[in-house]
Amino acid sequence: MKLRNYTLLIVLGLLLTVLVACGGNDDEGTTGSEQASGENVFNFINGDTIPTMDPSMATDEYGFQFLGATMEGLYRLDENAQPAPGIATNHDVSEDGLTYTFHLREDATWSNGDPVTAHDFVYAWQRAVNPDTGSEYGPYMMGGVIKNATAVNAGDVPVEELGVIAEDDYTLVVELENPTPYFESLTTFGTFMPLNQAFVEEQGDSFATSSDTLLANGPYTLENWTSTANEWDLVKNDSYWDADTVQLDRINHVVVKDATTQVRLYEEGSVDRANISSDLVDQYSTHEDYQVVPETGVAYIKMNQTRNEALANENIRAAISRAVNKEALVNEILNNGSIVANGLVPLDFVTLPETEDDFREVNGDLVTYDVESAKEYWEKGLAELGTDTVSIELLGDDGENAKISNEYIANQLSSTLPGLEVKLKNVPFEQRLDLDSNMDYDLQISLWGPDYLDPNTFLDLWVTDGGNNKMGYSNPEYDRLIEEAGTTLASDNVARYENFLEAEKLLFENAAVAPLYQSAMAQLVSPKVEGVFVNPFGAQYEYKWATVGSE
Incomplete structure (x- = not known):
């Protein structure tokens, strides 16, 4: 499913939208959800522009968020x-x-x-x-x-x-x-x-x-939007069949990438919700409006096996997947409640059909931070390549906090693996999606949020020539396991899950991707924000039942 915007993932582990003052023309001089007109209005921040609102063409978190609304x-x-x-x-x-x-x-x-x-x-x-x-x-x-x-x-x-x-x-x-x-x-x-x-x-x-x-045929219509717009509005759709349930009149949006600006707007009283970046978490963790919400998105390093010959080497990939101190990443860089990921299917997402045991706990840690092991794999890979140096490009988003995280990961890789040069390439979200689609990258920081409540939403990504593979990974045995889970075993959920458990293990035996963390959101949220649901899959937020409460 959808690729997440790593710009905000670094701040909040895949926060899609954050309620921040939009400063719309009709509400100039007002703050938060208190509007001069007396309407029920929230002001949100979005991390970037919406690439497309075509349901057939959307592939990203922003598109699916506003399609859902x-x-x-x-x-x-x-x-x-x-x-x-x-x-x-x-x-x-x-x-x-x-x-x-x-x-x-x-x-x-x-x-x-x-x-x-x-x-x-x-x-x-x-x-x-x-x-x-x-x-x-x-x-x-x-x-x-x-x-x-x-x-x-x-x-x-x-x-x-x-x-x-x-x-x-x-x-x-x-x-x-x-x-x-x-x-x-x-x-x-x-x-x-x-x-x-x-x-x-x-x-x-x-x-x-x-x-x-x-x-629109849903709760809201999208107004004042173009594909390059930095401001737009969700407006209550009076023709929606269940319009009586929708209490908000308008949700204003503006693109703001800087987390410090978001917090400043919140402190000014013009923001209903704000991202908390890692450097501000300690300052605001005791604030009465502070909250952390665990999520089901998993961030990882994609390793393109077709563009850089070094990444076609399994030992090189195995070294990279063990070379990043993920505990330090989540505790010192993200600092937002995200947890280390040592597998692909997230914790507290799905349970095994018969035992109700958590999938992640059953399959355990499949790849962990291990400097000694990383160096051993690295030396084997270099020997197989016949070189003592490797240059690799790391692609990521261009937001302030994304850059900090990308720099940390690049430094971890180059300092742990002798002879590795990592070149950073930070680009806008939409450009990263294009580069991913065209497989025009070496390493890429990506995050996947599930599209439905089943392990298949994570594991089906990596079948040979799959639409979201985009890194040249191919293993016939992996393909067989996933194909069986969707065909001959489709009516046997117990057997399906056994295939999924085995497939995930195989993915990391092949060092296909390097998991980093399972995301969480650290936010300041106004008490006025009520009835907003955070979905474990699909659109990040549900606003149909949102209401403006009292502070």
Whole structure:
């Protein structure tokens, strides 16, 4: 799923948005959620621009966050991270688990007044896997799940043969490739949002590039936005079927990367919530508004095996994965409640089906900080390469705190591994996504937040030529384990999890990635902010039920 913006991950371990004063024209001179108009308004900060609002093309945390606020799929996550009725009121499942029949509400409309129908889902899902669209997430999220999705994307069968049919305007029938235990939760994700075909085709290439070329069917509409905008607003969508539940009138946003500025705005009373950077945590940890929220995102170093011959060497990668002092990283650099990651699937995310034991605890620490071992692997790798020096580029985001963390990691690598030169390349978030997609990097600091509640959301990333692999890792045995978990073992959850446990071990035997930490959020949050849910997967925050409380 989505790549996280490491600029803010360094501060808060993948904090997506932070409530900070926007300074909109209509509310100039007001502070926090107290607006001159008497409206219920929050002011948020976003860590960067939104690359796209096209559900078929979004791949990042920011895009999925605002898709979640402005659109609604068949279901949406409630406060317990369980699918709650959205456009679908309920559904039936066939005995073999392969056919889902969704019954849609008849009072849902688009912001232009058009009804939301089953045809909108058919069009959107077909568009997401149509090879002409060029979507990354459509094939990734639907391949092996929706019947014929992979074949359609490969151009082997026409898009009309995708396993999604509008039986009538308000009945959607979905055929699966294999039983999928997490399918209901998938329907809450941004890639599965409906689209109004007539509107999309009318906008053409301009679709989803500005507020004027968007339609909403969710709690809010996106106003004053373009793909390069540094300020925009979420405004209550009065045409939303459940508009009576939405209490906020407006959520203003502005891009601010500097954590010190965010805290200053909070202290001034113009911020409803602010990031706390590592150097300020000790100062604010006793503040009555301070809080730490554990998360399920995992940060790691991606190692591109195709661009730099040194990284094609397993011993070199094994050395890199053991060369960073992760305890110091989380305690001294991040200092926000993040914890060391010695595997890929996070702690407190999923449990084994029969025993209810935590997946991370069962598989244990798969790669740890070990200077002696790192040097041994390094020397073996250098000997195999026939050299005593290696130069590697480290790609990361360009925010103030990201740079500090990147410098720490680069220093750890070069000081632990003799003969290693690390060149830092810090770029804006959107540029990093492009470089990742084009595999134009050596090492990359990345963070993955889950898209659904299943180990597959982390482990499916690394199958050969997978849409999110983008580092040239390939192991037929790993591919077999993941493929079996989604096909022949799809109805046997116990066996599925055994495959996942084995696959994760294999990933680190191959030194494919180097885990760093499991993220957390350190924040100052105003007591006025109530009813905001932090999701364990999908969009970071849910604002449908948000309210302005008393201080």
